[in-house]
Amino acid sequence: MTGSELVRGERADRNGPFLAAEAVRLGLDPARITVVGDRPEDLEQAFRQGLEADLCLVTGGLGPTHDDRTIELVARAAGRELVVDDALEQEIEGVSRMFAARLGRPYEDFARGVRKQATLPVGALSLGLAGTAPGVVLDTSGCVVVVLPGPPRELRRLWPRALETDPVRRVLERAPPRERVVLRFYGPPESGVAEALAEAGGDGDGVEVTICAREFEIHVDLVVEPGAEERGAALARIMRERLGKYLFSEDERTIAEIVLDLCRARGLTLATAESCTGGMVAARLTGVPGASDVFRGSIVAYANDVKATELGVSEEVLATYGAVSSETAAAMAHGVRARLGADLGVAVTGVAGPGGGTEEKPVGLVLVHVAGPDGEEARRTELPGDREMIRGRATAASLHLVRRLLESRHTST
């Protein structure tokens, strides 16, 4: 992944994780993700090393300026000359003339950049344009190189086309078909998961295990080589047996998607009442297309009097127990159910930090409450971490509490 803003940490690389996950999905084995800046010597060294793999995916540096040197340096590393693709040049010229006209600038200002972007290594395939830069596939001896634009949206538009080219298809055909097993746990200690895995024989012997912990969810992914299916099945079975009470999913849906699906299956609507999470629970739910079937809305009652006026939390409860209390969380949950006419109300209140903590109610204390037509659930927890981690973990805790209530009280209609 190339770009000075990436290597200087201005922006976190998103293309690397996306392409790595795609590689895994397609049965490939990502060995390395490298982020370099714009310096030619760094780029060239990275490309030479990349060419040692079966498939090398490169992003960025395809623009029209002199700083954009990806194509030139990939060609150099692969020992290929550069040649102008006339048809491609005409295509890019067409797009650039439109831009020039829109900007009220003479086309001549763009001409040199156009020629540059139409210049490809000999033998390369063009994937077509996203913007003015073409994606490129180059089949060298031993390595297939795919070069894509840096902007994630342009990359994702051209990536599927790369998968349809002959060179990339040939690499993918050589990848052994691998079975994937996905296990999602909520709440176990990370050591507990490590122990269950060790009991099951650990990874290796054809089963690669990846464990990823995020907001107290533990994601266990098994990639099973052909021939190791029995071992993979045995490992998965032992993990399920040892950690069954924490297992909440065997697919890759997020907890927000799972909650929405559970509500939809039961014909229930949902609203959130938030304080320290400040709208994050609602934001996660609405990030899922189709949430409007289920999600009615949210009241973020950041100031205490807003908890009273908008959620009907009584002044008495606020004065007696405080804004951060299980009593207030319960009142918020019932209040938002009533106010927004939702079947389910989930409320969260807590101390996100860094300030605001006391001995009795320290930073990280979070109360969650969910109320529905068939019952309610409440949780009190002390979350570690900084402000953003506490807010993120509280958000996940809220969604998991809704899941637990729905799974325990009701079966699908």
Next chain:
Amino acid sequence: MTGSELVRGERADRNGPFLAAEAVRLGLDPARITVVGDRPEDLEQAFRQGLEADLCLVTGGLGPTHDDRTIELVARAAGRELVVDDALEQEIEGVSRMFAARLGRPYEDFARGVRKQATLPVGALSLGLAGTAPGVVLDTSGCVVVVLPGPPRELRRLWPRALETDPVRRVLERAPPRERVVLRFYGPPESGVAEALAEAGGDGDGVEVTICAREFEIHVDLVVEPGAEERGAALARIMRERLGKYLFSEDERTIAEIVLDLCRARGLTLATAESCTGGMVAARLTGVPGASDVFRGSIVAYANDVKATELGVSEEVLATYGAVSSETAAAMAHGVRARLGADLGVAVTGVAGPGGGTEEKPVGLVLVHVAGPDGEEARRTELPGDREMIRGRATAASLHLVRRLLESRHTST
């Protein structure tokens, strides 16, 4: 950065961007960020390459299991033997005995891992523990290696201690003091920024320019080598002159921080009324510590009838103009001001996609409205991108509209 979940794209690396930004802050020049998995051959190769730099920062793989091989392979790449640090072993044993007791497990299960984590390269400095793994600094000939735990929280606890060690201090002293100029623009076309930069002579000659575009903010960072101060000042001046109407900040505060500061300086409170952004505007504001001085709360009116009942949008407006209209946005802004007792109300409504668009109101259409004691502002915009990009861009647009209203109508009290 090491870890199979990173190289497989399960999780995006956060440590790389954090450490790279720290390096830039300290006057260093990040050349490369490499993410590798757990395979020894990949790790060893990455470490050998890393040792070619003046400073090599390594994260991950410091746990007690046999898969955690970072220390062993760093030592091998640096040509150092390994030795057990007795004092460190006692320290880690103490922590592990506590864990063992808490888990109800015999200490013997942990003993081997403890010895392993107390084993360091000859001559290494321990930075102390985060969890059970020590951070380590190793001064080799030509390269100072800093090894830190993978979990970001543990890394950030030990990183400042690394900066205080003699080997790291010596590297930092050799870094030339560099001036940094930060320019933040909202709304210019990326090509306009590229042209202004070209007019100013482009980067190079002692001034390194990084341009990063995010949600229509353009972040321009200049890093000025000693001796190039005049060139840096001239470049900055030309950028300000050419793009002055888009310039909104010369520091690194986020737009959420800027809006909160502007409100606080004027003694004003703020509330949001959201639909397609689903709570993201509120979530960004509440992500800033101290937001409670200013932010009252939010009403996320995802269902249309909630816009009517909770924000007072009349049924007539909804029926005549629809939920996605400037009239509805205005009514939502005024409604949330009144309901939550805030001085300023900012509302956003739109079509986030992928479904829900029509010829007249396509995916990406967003209406924003801010109302305050001294006036109001409204914007209608058609945002490109997928659902998350539209929501993110709409969130930024809302915050920038508040900024523009406050900057145009009112001076600080």
